[in-house]
Amino acid sequence: MSGLSQRPIGWRLGSVVATLATLALALVAPPATARTLAIVGGTVHPVSGPSYVGTVVVRDGLIEAAGTDVAAPSDAEIIDAAGLHVYPGLFNAFTSVGLSEIGSISATQDTTELGDTPHLKAIEAIHPASEIIPVTRANGITHVVSAPSGGPWAGQASAVLLDGWTVEEMAIEASVGLVLEWPSLETREFDFSTFSVREKKFSEAKKEYDRTVEELADWIEAARQYDHARSAAGSGAAVERNHALEAVAAVNRGEAPLIVVADRALAIRDAVGFAEEHGLRLVLASGRDAAKEAELLAEKGVAVILGAVQALPVQEDDAYDAPFTSPAELQRAGVAIAFGTFDSSSARVLPYEAATAVAFGLDPEAALRSLTLGAAEILGLDDRLGSIDAGKWANLIVTDGDPLEVRTAVRRVIVRGREVDLSNRHSRSYELYGGRPAPP
Numbered sequence: 001m002s003g004l005s006q007r008p009i010g011w012r013l014g015s016v017v018a019t020l021a022t023l024a025l026a027l028v029a030p031p032a033t034a035r036t037l038a039i040v041g042g043t044v045h046p047v048s049g050p051s052y053v054g055t056v057v058v059r060d061g062l063i064e065a066a067g068t069d070v071a072a073p074s075d076a077e078i079i080d081a082a083g084l085h086v087y088p089g090l091f092n093a094f095t096s097v098g099l100s101e102i103g104s105i106s107a108t109q110d111t112t113e114l115g116d117t118p119h120l121k122a123i124e125a126i127h128p129a130s131e132i133i134p135v136t137r138a139n140g141i142t143h144v145v146s147a148p149s150g151g152p153w154a155g156q157a158s159a160v161l162l163d164g165w166t167v168e169e170m171a172i173e174a175s176v177g178l179v180l181e182w183p184s185l186e187t188r189e190f191d192f193s194t195f196s197v198r199e200k201k202f203s204e205a206k207k208e209y210d211r212t213v214e215e216l217a218d219w220i221e222a223a224r225q226y227d228h229a230r231s232a233a234g235s236g237a238a239v240e241r242n243h244a245l246e247a248v249a250a251v252n253r254g255e256a257p258l259i260v261v262a263d264r265a266l267a268i269r270d271a272v273g274f275a276e277e278h279g280l281r282l283v284l285a286s287g288r289d290a291a292k293e294a295e296l297l298a299e300k301g302v303a304v305i306l307g308a309v310q311a312l313p314v315q316e317d318d319a320y321d322a323p324f325t326s327p328a329e330l331q332r333a334g335v336a337i338a339f340g341t342f343d344s345s346s347a348r349v350l351p352y353e354a355a356t357a358v359a360f361g362l363d364p365e366a367a368l369r370s371l372t373l374g375a376a377e378i379l380g381l382d383d384r385l386g387s388i389d390a391g392k393w394a395n396l397i398v399t400d401g402d403p404l405e406v407r408t409a410v411r412r413v414i415v416r417g418r419e420v421d422l423s424n425r426h427s428r429s430y431e432l433y434g435g436r437p438a439p440p
Contacts, residue, residue: 036060037414038072042081042398047088047373048387056086058394061417066388079419081398084411087368088387089142089395090403091375092350093305094259094285094340097136097144098126098160103345112150116219119243122146123158123174126167132344134424137162139348140403140410142395143172143385145340147179147259147285152216154179156247157259159381161395163415176379177283178251182262182271183212213270220278223248257281257379259305263314265289272300283378286342288314291326294333303336303378308346309353321360327370328361337366338375355404367404393417 037058044066045051054068057076072078099122101108110125126146136144142162148155156175164170187205191198227249229239251258258280260271268289275282282300284290286307290297297304311323319325330337339354341347354367366374376386384393394417401408413420 035418036073036076037079037394037417037419038076039079039081039086039396039398040072042084042086044086044388045088045368046388047369048389056388056396058396058414058417061394063388063390063392063394063396065390079398079412083400085399085401086388087140087397087399087403088372088385089397089413089415090140090350090371091338091385092136092141092144092340092347093338093375093379094147094157094307094342095144095344095347096146096149096342097132097162097344097347098122098128098130098146099148100344101127101130101132111148113148113155114150116151116153116244117148117155118153118178118219118247120148120155121158121174122148122155123160123167123171126158126160126170128164128166128170130344131425132347133162134421135426136344136347137413137415137420138410138422138424138427139351140397140399140413141347141350142397142413142415144347145176145379149179149181149261151179151181152183152212153219153244153248154181154261156256159379161415163418163420172381172384173379175256176381177257177259178247179259179261179285180216182260182267183209183216184264184267185209213274216274217278219245219248220252220280224252227252251280252278254279254281257283259283259285261285263288265292268293269296272296272302275302276300285340288323288326290335291322291329294330294335297330298334303338304330305338305340305375305378306330306353307340307342309339309356324356324360327354327357327367328363331362331366336374336378337370338378339370351404352406355406358404364402364404371403 039056043051043053044056052068055070055072056066057064057070057073096111099111113120144162145157145159147157157177157179158174159172159176160170161172185205187200187202189198223245226242226245250256258275260282262268262271262284263286282302284302285305287304290304306327309323313320313322327337339350341350354371358364358367373382373386376382385395394414396414397410398412399408399410413422
């Protein structure tokens, strides 16, 4: 992201070296090309309709045709999928992939900027040569949302393909929504001056919470007035341009959703009320208490991008399986759901988060849909992604079983019509140490 001057010198030098290395590779490597492919004889799971055994034809990065009576073109490279399964590529709907590499090394973290930065887009900081990208891709995830953190106004989340030399090649949408980290009402805080926990009166904590929410409302109103002033001025020449307010104004106009990261039931209720009061389209992210507010979310049409299912309960008196059953409860209530891992290092385990929810009541077809077409619908990308239909981008995976099963192997991955190499840091380490000579 911007704000390079705020970063340590080591980060800047490392960034320069990485950029030069990427350019050098680009000069010696052939350009990525999308060939004409025909995936023949596999069981196709289009998500948008019933499964069938047939053929999927890919040309110029798009799905040209798919069906039981589709013939492979004479110029197509044939992929024999007999006995295998063809699915849309999986969609991790909230991650820090490309923004975060090694959690313990701050120089590899570029998820957060100083202050409120609603105008900054995550795609501006994504590192295409991240080692995490091929690891994630090898497990069937072909595209993700990379989202910033911090704030409360964290910035704009970007949808990207998990393949490409540059961020321009990876880009799906530079912005799929403005991320707002909802404030928390805490009666305890850590005092770094004394390295101890300080207790606060509830009335004091509530006053601070209400003041922060009022400041968020001030942002919305300021953006609305700014937008009105720009429109009244015609070309806008008479009004000084403010990129931050422009980003919030786009949400006011309904051009993008407000993606609110909130967990506790109180925060979820307040965020829903805030969005309704200001006429904003809300998408809830993380939502660990979302099932407790399922009726409200369904009534207001708020979709939820769920965080880790394989997690501990939020409250001490919550049921032990509350995180496992939450997706099923939301789905039964009529709430649209998707899944995100909210980090980079575990982005590859996305299908198993959904699988855990299936074991605790989530309909298997609904789980698959939440990882593909459902996630695309929530983020306004279903015209391009999420199902195997003619005209959509060819993000496909070929597997030997259900992708939600941990024993299933992903045999082939196609991103925007191009079959990608499945080798990665994990597979190379496996091969290296698997071939280690036995000690004498």
